[in-house]
Amino acid sequence: MIHELILFLLCLTVLADYKVVFDIQIDEQKSGTFIIEIYEDWAPLGAARFHELVADKYFDGARFFRVLNNFMAQFGIAGDPKMTAKWRKPIKDDPFIKSNAPGTLTFATSGKNTRSAQLFINFVNNKYLDKDFAPIGKITKGMDIVNQIYKGYGEKPDQGRLNNQGNAYVVKAFPKLSWIKTARFFEEKATQAAAATVEKGAVKSKTGKSAVVAELMEKKITNKVNKKNPLKLVKLNANNKTGMQYIYYLLGLAALLGLVCYYVRVSKKEGKHR
Numbered sequence: 001m002i003h004e005l006i007l008f009l010l011c012l013t014v015l016a017d018y019k020v021v022f023d024i025q026i027d028e029q030k031s032g033t034f035i036i037e038i039y040e041d042w043a044p045l046g047a048a049r050f051h052e053l054v055a056d057k058y059f060d061g062a063r064f065f066r067v068l069n070n071f072m073a074q075f076g077i078a079g080d081p082k083m084t085a086k087w088r089k090p091i092k093d094d095p096f097i098k099s100n101a102p103g104t105l106t107f108a109t110s111g112k113n114t115r116s117a118q119l120f121i122n123f124v125n126n127k128y129l130d131k132d133f134a135p136i137g138k139i140t141k142g143m144d145i146v147n148q149i150y151k152g153y154g155e156k157p158d159q160g161r162l163n164n165q166g167n168a169y170v171v172k173a174f175p176k177l178s179w180i181k182t183a184r185f186f187e188e189k190a191t192q193a194a195a196a197t198v199e200k201g202a203v204k205s206k207t208g209k210s211a212v213v214a215e216l217m218e219k220k221i222t223n224k225v226n227k228k229n230p231l232k233l234v235k236l237n238a239n240n241k242t243g244m245q246y247i248y249y250l251l252g253l254a255a256l257l258g259l260v261c262y263y264v265r266v267s268k269k270e271g272k273h274r
Contacts, residue, residue: 016137017047019186020054024064026148026178034142035186036105043094046107046115046136053117058083059183063170064149065157067178072126073149074108075180076118077159079167087117094134100126103143104135121146149178 016037061079
């Protein structure tokens with residue numbers, strides 16, 4: 001009974017549809033990393049657009065251009081004006097399911113059905129935004145890094161000029177802005193890290209060290225990576241859940257059936273004793 005109940009509770013665990021790793025430059029001396037988990041069920045259209053932006057490396061080099069203490073950090077105007085223009089096509093609004101809690105990631109808007117590429121990370125609980133802004137995910141690691149994003153310029157950077165001129169404008173006028181070095185899917189970063197490990201192992205194997213480890217790592221990567229497109233990722237859609245999610249769903253179903261059977265047996269025993 002206890003084991004069945006545990007399995008049932010596990011199936012209720014919310015798993016991310018995908019994760020994104022942000023490597024950022026906080027200032028001239030400090031850099032850091034944070035991880036965002038995106039949940040399609042929270043905001044399917046927003047999750048799909050964010051997936052497209054990350055896949056296109058849209059955020060690489062982008063500045064956190066509007067950062068307000070005890071409020072939020074906004075980003076999403078590309079360093080290259082051509083890239084910004086490419087992704088200006090708006091998407092429709094999602095229903096509001098989750099609250100703008102600390103660490104949540106949300107698309108910025110200028111009105112109904114105007115979300116495109118700008119987003120913000122909530123520093124604090126901004127529940128009053130829930131009516132108009134639907135979060136798509138949350139930061140699960142590195143919120144301490146996010147809290148260090150430079151806030152000194154507030155709302156001074158002009159978004160119009162940033163849209164038209166890109167980083168050529170802010171690098172000179174607002175040099176202290178924190179910025180995004182790369183934003184990559186978690187799986188992509190893991191593959192790169194594994195490849196680096198293999199490369200190091202291959203070097204060691206020439207001296208007779210770590211040859212077995214290198215060989216195993218190479219086999220592991222070869223099995224997982226598409227040879228034609230090593231960084232190819234599965235497209236996001238409503239029916240595309242991760243393997244672990246399916247496992248939890250199946251375990252949950254099995255647990256539920258187990259509970260039903262248990263109560264049926266108990267009911268039969270009670271009936272016999274009456």
